[in-house]
Amino acid sequence: MSCFVNDDDPFPADECLFADTFSQESIYKLMGQELKITQIFGANLGVAAPVWESAIQLCRYFEKQRVEWRGRRVIELGAGTGVVGIVAARLGADVTLTDLPVTLPPLEANVCANMPSSGWPASPPTVLPLSWGEDHTKFPSDWDLVVGADIVYLPDTYPRLVDTLAHLCKKNTVVYLSSKMRNEHKAPGFFEEHLPSRFYVQLVHRDDSENINIYRATLKKDQK
Structure with a gap:
C-alpha cells in the first residue's frame, strides 16, 4: 500500500497509520532543488526508512555556506533515503551513496526518481553497499x-565508523x-572521544531546538 503525503502536512493518511508496511x-525543497522522496516503513529498513531532520539541516547548512x-x-x-547525496548530485557532484545492503533498493529508487529532466550534470550517482569496518x-x-x-546512534559501531572515515579521508x-x-x-562521546582520536573536529552548527549538531572533521596528519 502507498500513500502520498506532502511535506507541509504533519499528518499522514489514516490508512497508513496501522499498516505493517x-x-x-x-x-522536499532543498538547496534550490525539489526532491520527491519515497520512505518505505517496515521492519526490515528500520532507521533507514525516514528522512531525518539531521539530513534536512545538513542540506540547509550547505546552502547557507554556498558549497560548490x-x-x-x-x-x-x-x-x-539519499536526500543529501541526491541533492549534491543534482547540483553537479560525482556522488556515491552507501548503506547496508537491505536499504539499497529503495535508495536506488529514490535516485532514479530524482534524475533531472536534462539528465545528471555529472555522472549518475552510484549506489553501493558499505558495512563500516568490514569492506571499506x-x-x-x-x-x-x-x-x-x-549515522551516530549505535555505540558498538563507533570504532568501525572511525576506521572507515580514516580510510576514506x-x-x-x-x-x-x-x-x-x-x-x-x-x-556526544563519539564526537568528543572517538572521532578526535584520529581527526581534527570542529562544531560548525548547533540547533538547540532539535538538539542537532553539525561537525566538520579532517584526518590528522599523523594518520595519513
Missing part, C-alpha cells in the same frame, strides 16, 4: 567530501556529520 511520498558541488567527488555514509578498503581514499546524517578529504545528540546513544 507502507510507503510515504514527500516533497560541481566537479567534487562526494560519498555519503548511511545514506538511507574496497573504496578509494580520494574523496573531496564525506557526508553523513544521523587519506587525500585531504573533509567530513561533515550532522547528528541528533542523543545521550542515550552516547552520541
Whole structure:
C-alpha cells in the first residue's frame, strides 16, 4: 500500500497509520532543488526508512555556506533515503551513496526518481553497499567530501565508523556529520572521544531546538 503525503502536512493518511508496511511520498525543497522522496516503513529498513531532520539541516547548512558541488567527488555514509547525496548530485557532484545492503533498493529508487529532466550534470550517482569496518578498503581514499546524517546512534559501531572515515579521508578529504545528540546513544562521546582520536573536529552548527549538531572533521596528519 502507498500513500502520498506532502511535506507541509504533519499528518499522514489514516490508512497508513496501522499498516505493517507502507510507503510515504514527500516533497522536499532543498538547496534550490525539489526532491520527491519515497520512505518505505517496515521492519526490515528500520532507521533507514525516514528522512531525518539531521539530513534536512545538513542540506540547509550547505546552502547557507554556498558549497560548490560541481566537479567534487562526494560519498555519503548511511545514506538511507539519499536526500543529501541526491541533492549534491543534482547540483553537479560525482556522488556515491552507501548503506547496508537491505536499504539499497529503495535508495536506488529514490535516485532514479530524482534524475533531472536534462539528465545528471555529472555522472549518475552510484549506489553501493558499505558495512563500516568490514569492506571499506574496497573504496578509494580520494574523496573531496564525506557526508553523513544521523549515522551516530549505535555505540558498538563507533570504532568501525572511525576506521572507515580514516580510510576514506587519506587525500585531504573533509567530513561533515550532522547528528541528533542523543545521550542515550552516547552520541556526544563519539564526537568528543572517538572521532578526535584520529581527526581534527570542529562544531560548525548547533540547533538547540532539535538538539542537532553539525561537525566538520579532517584526518590528522599523523594518520595519513
